[in-house]
Amino acid sequence: MTFVRRNVHELGQPWADELLWYARGVKAMKARPLADPTSWTFYGAIHGIHRGLWNFYGITQPGDPDPSQADQDTYWNQCQHGSWYFLPWHRGYVLALEANVRSEIGKLGGPVDTWALPYWNYFKTGQNGLPDEFASPDWPDGTGDNPLFVVQRWGDGPGLPIVLDLSLINLSAMGLTDFTGTANGGSPGFGGVDTGFAHGGAVHGGIETQPHDFVHGLIGGGDPNDPRLPGLMSTPPAAALDPIFWLHHANIDRLWASWVNETGVGGDPTDARWLNGPASIGERAFTLPMPDGTAWTYTPGEMRDMAALDYEYDDLTPDGAAMLVAAQAGARAGTARGGMMAMAADTKTTELLGANTGALPISGDTATRTAVRMAPEPRARSRSAFAAAGPEGGAEKVFLNLENVRGLADAAAFKVYVGLPEGARPADHPDHMAGGVALFGVSQATEAEGEHAGSGLTYVLDITPIVTRLGLDTDKLHVDIVPVRPIAKEAEVSVGRVSVYRQGE
Structure with a gap:
């Protein structure tokens, strides 16, 4: 049987069956204790857990028993x-x-043979608002206990409808030609x-940076x-x-x-290390608890074919036919679209053009400016190319x-502009905007005892269109x-x- 995931904003009526039964299923999972592998909190901990924060928010209580150490080692803190x-x-x-x-x-007694998780296509015209069913503590089965509502979903401020700002998120990654990139500046x-098991790697890929990270921050606040x-x-x-x-x-x-x-832009890796996953190189396997009590272990290679996994989407166009055509045209022309275009990392040379001096503290709501000094010889090679x-x-x-970004505010985000004239207002020069960065996961990457020993996160923005327009005639590039807030x-x-x-030949 093939299950069909449908657009949440096109289900036809408030509290359509997909959402009402989703809420009822979530409620049942929330009723189970943290130590139960099929509970809502256990499943949350698979992605990651900060027990102090969870207790502070009242999601768990300090006295709630943990699962066995074996279950924690197998399942928890696993997200890649x-x-x-x-x-x-x-x-x-x-x-x-979804199976749970x-x-x-x-x-x-619900529609077990047809129910599938909806998706939220925030890029489709008029559909960038949080679905109403998630925005109120009331629902058809009760008052004040809607399982889809959470208090700690602040967006841009308390009491406001959450509507994603489409000027901050984009589908530029859809024009990238290569699945796998490089961590050396390109x-x-x-x-x-290319990584091993990475529960919080330092460099995010194109689709993870945009729109994934930004949507997380814009919803949670x-x-x-x-x-x-x-x-x-x-x-x-x-x-x-x-x-x-889960809808995000x-x-x-769906975008993958x-x-x-x-x-027709790109395809999945064929490298055995990707296909067979980190367990093939002696690291943790991807393993999840299923409702029948079994543990499901899977590899990336087994995730490539949705038909074999018995599900599909009702629509695969990213945000409509226009975006699909643009992605195909951008790939054929080899041009940057929206600031994110790639090439095969293993056949290209990556070279440092220049860097600023010193760390930049970012606070308040005004621009922080720095200058990148460009090295003469690499700049000449780039100009010649x-x-x-x-x-x-x-x-x-x-x-x-933007290297080694650190901080204690995961909801922080900022826009990045390149080559602005001295004294110019950034908002008046959208053609100088290189892109946006949302700091989803930055606090964990800042912790000295964490996986990256406090080295922070690194974000990569394609500024080829801006540089092509401005030229490389200067030895100093302002950033x-x-x-955003x-x-x-x-x-x-x-x-x-x-x-x-x-990055070039």
């Missing part, structure tokens, strides 16, 4: 970020949660950089009384506790399927790197970082280094 495993791991995660919810629906690729306290969706060790997480990730999964099957390519463009690309000084957000790399 900053990794070429990001997409396949999350595909399996969504499938397993479907099992609960069956116990309640394009990170559509799906991420931060506590209006203490912005260092994240909404559930804003931080990896709490994100999967918010029921909207169903859409990210679209990139492979519909746009652009000149040789002519007006049609070519393999030469230029990437801006302005503008917070005010960033508290206490959040200690900083960029360790701003660098510019060329």
